[in-house]
Amino acid sequence: MWTFVIRRVGQGLIVVVAAAVVVFLLTRAFTDPVDFVLPLEATEEQREAREAELGFDRPIIVQFGDYVEDLSRGDFGESLWQPGRSTIDIVGQTLPKTLQLVAAGMTLAIALALPMGMIAARRPGGVLDRILVTTSLIGLSMPQFFVGLLLLIVFAVQLQWLPVSGYGGFSHLILPALALALPAVGRLTMVVRSAMIDELNSQYVRVSKAKGTPTRVIFTKHAFRNAGVQVLTLSGWEITRALAGFTVVVEKVFAWPGFGLFALEAIQRRDIFLLSTIVLVAAILVVTVNVIIDILYKVIDPRIELT
C-alpha cells in the first residue's frame, strides 16, 4: 500500500515538472514576452532595452535555469496587469475562493447523485427510475453558462431570494455552487445508476441474498463498494474539470472572484505571467486530485495495481 502511494506521488511530481516545462516553453520560447510587456508602438531600441532588463536576451537554457530556481524559491514572477504584485500573491488570494466554490459544488453534486443513482437502480425501468433518468439527462444536457443564467434569472432576478453575483456570505455561494453542481449531478447519477445495476445483477449479490444479508446492506455495502470505482473515476473527472475549466464559466457568470475569473482577466489584459502561474497551479491541483483518486481506488478495490 505505501509503495503504491509513494510511486503514485512520484508519478504525479513528474507530471507537475513536465507542466512547468511546458508553461516555460509557451511563455518564453514560443512567444516573445516583450510583446506583452510593451505597448504595440514601442520602438526596436525600447524592446531590446526591456528584453535585456528582463534577461530575455540570454540563451534559453540559462533562462530555464533561472526559472526553475525562481520557482523553487516560490517566486512565480510579477504581474504585468498589477505591477508590483507577485502573481502567486494574486493566485493565493483567488484560489481559496475557487476551492470553496468547487468544494461546495462537488459536495452538493455527489451528495445528490449518490442517493438518486441508487434509488433509480432499485428498480430499473420503474417509474422512479424513469423520472430520475429524465431529470439527469436534462441536467447533463444543459451547458454550465446556461444553467448559471437560468438560476440567476429565476432565483436572483425574478424571485429575488438570493444575491445576483459577487463574493460574500453563504447566500452568495448558493447559486454558483448549484450551477457548477447540476450538470455534474446528471452525469454522476447516470453512472451511479448503471454501475449499481451492473453490480446488483452480479452473482455475489445473489449469494449475499442467499446468506440472508438484508437488502439495505447489500446495497450500501456490497454493491456500492464495487460500483465505487466507476463512481470515483467520474467524480475525479468532475472535480478536475470543475477546477480547471467549468469554474471559469461559472465564475464569469456570477462574477465570483476566483482564479478562473482572474485567468480570463489575465488573458484580456495580456498578463502572460499571471496566466502561466494560474495554469501551473491548476496543473498542480489536477495532478493532486488524480493522485488522491488513484490512492482511493486502491483503498476501495485491492485488485487495482499501478501499470
Add this chain to the structure above:
Amino acid sequence: MADRLLEVDGLQVRFFTRRGVVHAVRDVSFGIERDETVGLVGESGSGKSVTSQAIMGLVEFPGSITAGDVRWKGQSLVHGPTAAADIKRIRGNEVSMVFQDPMTSLNPVFTIGSQLTEVTRRHLGYSKMQARERALELLDLVDMSNPRQRFKQFPGELSGGMRQRVLIAMALSCEPELLIADEPTTALDVTIQAQILELLAELQEDLGLSVLLITHDLGVVAGTCDRVCVMYGGRLAEVGPIDDVFETPTHPYSRGLLNSTPRIDEVTSRLVSIDGAPPDLVAPPIGCPFAARCEACSDRCISEMPELATIEKGRDVACWHPFTAS
C-alpha cells in the same frame, strides 16, 4: 413421513418477459426428509435452478411464484403475513445454498473473513471475536490449509476450488439443516470436482445435513444421492430411489439421459443422444413436454398432459407409456 424438512407443493414459477410468459416451473412437488440427499436432475432450461431459487425466495423480477407453496417444517415460505420475514430469517441460517460459479460468487473487494463473519454476526448475533473463531473453525472444517492467512485474503487470491470451499464454509456457518447445492462442481476442474463432492458427502454425514443437489450430471447424482427427481420442461418426469431409477428408469427421458451418460460397468460401442431440443417454455406443449423427442410418443401424449403417478412405493412417473421392469 418421518421428519419432513422441506415440502415443495405444486410449485409454479413464471417469468413475465417481453417475449411472453416463460413457464419455467410447472406444478412441481417433492419433499426432502431429514438426513436425506435428494438429486434434482435435468438439462439446461429444465427449471431445476429456478426451483431452487424459488425455495430460497430468490426468484427475481420479472419472475414470480404464481401458484403452489414451499413449506419449511410445515410453515409456508410463500403465503401468509410472516412469510417474507420468515424466509429472510431462514435463508443462510436453517437453509443455505452453494452456487454454481465460485469465481464470481464472492465479493471481490471484501476479505474472505469479512464475508464469512457476516453470516454468523447477522443470524446468530456473534461478536466480532466469536464470528472470527467460528470462521476459522469453518475454514478448517472444509479442509482449507492455513485458515488464519485465508481469513485475511481477498477472493482474487484464491483458486476456484478454494473459493468453492469458502462458499461451502459460508453456507455451513449457522449449522443449516438443509443445504441446497446448485451445480456446485460444474465450473471446476474434474479433479477438484471429485474433492468438492467428497467434501459435501463427508459434511452431510458428519453434520447430519439434508442436501438438495442440483445437477445435470447423472454421475454426480449416482455417487451421492438417496433419491432423485428428474426434471424436464419445467415439470417432474420421474421421482424415485436412486438405485431403482438407475436400474430401471421408467420415464423415456430418464432412459435417454442414462443412455447418453458414459458408464464404466457396461461396454457400449456408442453413446446414444436424445434427438431434438427441449420445449420452448414460452408456449409449452399442451401434452407431455417430452412428446416431441420421445420414441414411444402416441396421440394421447401430444394432446393430454400426464400427471405424476405412483407406479410402485416411492416411485412416481409422469408418462402415459412408462417402461416397466421386465
